[in-house]
Amino acid sequence: MNISVVPSVQFCYEGLNGSCTRSTYPLSLRIPLYFLLTSTVIVTVGGNLLVMITIVHFVQLQTPANYLVFSMSVADLLLSITVMPANMIQSLENCWYFGDFLCTFYACVDITLCCASVLHLTCISIDRFYAVSKPLQYHNRMSTCVSFTMISVSWIVSAIFGSAVAFFPGDRGDATESAYFDCIGGCSALHEKEIGILYFFVFYFIPLTVISSIYLRILVIAIRQTNIIHKTNRQVRIGKHNVTKIDYRATKTLGIVIGVFMLCWTPFFICNIIDPVAGHSIPAVLYEILMWLAYLNSMFNPIIYAFSLTWFRKYFQILLKGLL
Template sequence: MSSNSSAAAALQLCYENVNGSCVKTPYSPGPRLILYTVFGLGAVLAVFGNLLVMTSILHFRQLHSPTYFLVASLAAADFLVGVTLMPFSMVRSIESCWYFGDKFCTFHTCCDVAFCYSSLFHLCCISIDRYIAVTDPLAYPTKFTGSVSGVCISISWILPLVYSAAVFYTGVYDDGLEELSKALNCVGGCQVVVNQNWVLIDFLSFFIPTLVMVILYSNIFLVARQQAKKIENISSKTESSSESYKARVAKRERKAAKTLGFTVITFMISWLPYSVDSLIDAFMGFITPTYIYEICVWCAYYNSAMNPLIYALFYPWFKKAIKVIVSGQVFKNSSANMNLFTEQI
């Protein structure tokens, strides 16, 4: 009898005085501190890193191009992940309780799906942009214009937002799983159970754009190798000014394509475990342990913090822009016209 009472006393609930409260399984103080540090650092990097990317592109006129506007819009999606998703998921993951209410749980889930697909669609548009830029660099300015970039940005935001709102605010995502959903969603929980049909649609919505990006970047790198060989042949002969210009334009576009290709690879590595796990889980009866699910989720979230680090490593203009912004020179009237590129063409 005493053992049962002590077990009941040891049992922690998310809401002690509420019937149907979820059971709380918090970490011990040491791991708890480490997790808050790791997850908090990811949120800070996602917020301030992407804020720097957006500020750089919108402030410096030299970066006002269709490609960089796509990159700025992608940074906006990653910024919103850091603001609206990561802090609340951090508390849920570490405390094992959702303290922010049912309505915000639905909103949080809706944003989670919307910003994921927004990032994916932005990257798909960027891969199309880079494909045109590398395969036909001289005609590129007339093919991928500011208006085309604007259409891509609009589609990359509107479609994911409409899709996620339609799925999660209408409640169709758990058709046929109502009993399981009620059993899992105790007070203090925010677990969304999605049926097999919608999980399959989600996976295909992730897989098809990803496949398109893989095909495009594979072609980009094949063309880049051919261009590099041509440039070697040209440099060994008497080089005309027009051929020299073409070579320098091609080199610049290839370099940009490589950097953005690395961004795509990082996105795939970050989101693939979560996408595969969701697919397997739906068809295997939701057997994934909580800690595996949380690892997959945070791998995906951390992608939003990785992109600014990639730009900082590979883009000299971004390093220069950060120095100008952090030092306060950005407030000078002349800073918007500053030259951020060391190479001229």
């Protein structure tokens, strides 16, 4: 099926001098896309709300590790409420209707929330490292105070970085690109792609290197401890639960979360790195598709927790039965 753009020249603001031109997709394509993206937003909001409500509702889940999960869900929830709907309209209408200030604010919030999500993921990996490598010292080292400190640092650093990138004027490339974004109804936001390399290293490469290194170390320790347990046939128990099995399930879940993060975000950052080198020749449609693929990470996180952790799934079911 050929997807074509209506050839007639249209403007974001008809009859207004200086308005950006607008490439309109056929209605037969826009309606399904609106349905698909709206459904994505709803699932993302619902999934993250369910994680947050579950942790708040059950005292058993209110642990330093789950506080990190809760805060990451807050970042994903805010992203789905504030950023994704605005991006959906801009992607499908090819115009920004919310003014210059909200354009800059949108970029700031977008970068802040995405950065906060990955920094929380880094903190969760550190938490898992101590849980597996130093189980006897874990509760002393990873206290509620330490967890809240990690959360505060993640949000503060993300806000500073997001504000610096969004409010610092960037190079808009050639004259054609600059003319487009300077017109009424255009929003440069994250399209000032010369920030791509800085964004890539600060938000993606450095945290992911740290997370991957920690996770590989966790795997080595987990394998060694499993061999020791099998040889000695001893298990450390608290009540009826095997602590080692609980920690390893959480570690496996972390690995899935990291893998999904890489699948969702890697294509977007590769695009950001290549585009300035290629003279901004990457089509805007491809850029938008990869941006939405990255946003899907916020939808997948609560799904991973719901289906990977038995104990989390059990509380989910109890909560849902109570709501229904």
